[in-house]
Amino acid sequence: MIPTPDLSHLTQTDFVHVYEPAEDTFLLLDALEQEADELKKHPPLICLEIGSGSGCVSAFLGTILGPSVAIHLSTDINQHASSCTLATGRQNKIIIDPVTCSLAQPLLTRLTRSVDILLFxxxxxxxxxxxxxxxxxxGGIAGAWAGGASGMEITDRFLKDVDGLLSDRGKLYLVALKQNDVSGICSRMLTEFNLQSKIVIQRRAGREHLFIIRFSRPNRCS
Ligand SMILES: C[S@@+](CC[C@H](N)C(=O)[O-])C[C@H]1O[C@@H](n2cnc3c(N)ncnc32)[C@H](O)[C@@H]1O
Incomplete structure (x- = not known):
């Protein structure tokens, strides 16, 4: 079992401003752990997490892959989240380079078709x-959950960038809620970008039914 990252350096004051890892976060960790052997078999070079919050997920991915295997980049619209992500990387001996920005906006050109693991x-x-x-x-804590119509306004903006970011063997792991219309997201990504999808894991957590969907180019994943 891969240990959950050490977040003991973060305080309750940090979590006033930054999303505290919750069921959705832990489901994403579980999905990555489930895929760990596959991820290690073809070690990624560039990993990018959008909306890194505390940095828990990127630190966990770094722990799975081992230090110095991949470059870990992250973004968040919340400046405080970027600071927490940097600190969480250091606390867990994973170098994470956070950028405070919306989605992958300033990185799109530099990272064209080169991201091996994309997380959101x-x-x-x-x-x-x-x-x-x-x-x-x-750029505050409300940005952690407010998703607009169907909870999809920010995700929809991001999904338009995915094809341009993913490398040939790239994989996107996306958290979604049942109300976001998971099968609709999957069919749109197939029709518009020829990206195939698989539900890696799903779980009911209180009132939420959460999914982790993996997207990849055809014939790259089982
Ligand atoms: C549900 S929280 C997830 C935080 C962390 N990844 C986790 O799993 O615990 C969503 C995160 O996305 C960030 N976020 C919201 N809109 C964003 C955008 N347009 N670009 C980048 N990050 C964004 C929020 O500030 C927040 O940190």
Whole structure:
């Protein structure tokens, strides 16, 4: 069993500003652990986590792969999250380079078709559009959950960038909620970008039914 990253350096004050790992985070860790042998068999060179929050997920991926195997990049709209991610990397001996920005915006050109592992646990809670756009502009804790219509406004923006980011053997692990319309997301990604999908794991957590969907190019994954 791969240990959950050490977050003892983060305080309750940090978690006033930054998303504290919860069921969705842990489901993503479980999915990565389930895929660990496959991930290690073809070690990734570039990993990118969008919306890294505390840095827990990138640190966990770094632990699976082992130190110095891959470059770990992350983004978040929340400046405080970027600081926590950097600190969590250091605490767990994984070098993570966080960038404070929206989605992968400033990295899109440099990382064209070169990301081997792409991760996003997005703000997926359905809210009205105005709430989501205020949260996105504010760069605070509300940006961790406010997802706009169907909880998909931020995820939909991100999904348009995925084909341009993934390398030939690249994989995206995306967290989604049942209300986000998981089968609709999968069929759109196939139709628009020829990216195939697989539900790696799903779990009910209180009122939420959470999924981890893996996307890849055809014939790259089982
Ligand atoms: C549900 S939290 C997940 C945090 C962490 N990855 C985890 O699993 O615990 C969503 C994260 O996405 C960030 N976020 C929201 N909108 C974003 C955007 N447009 N670009 C980058 N990060 C964003 C939030 O600030 C928050 O840290």
């Amino acid at each position: 646990n997005p703000p997926y809670v359905p809210t009205d559009t105005e709430e989501a756009s205020i949260a996105q502009g504010g």
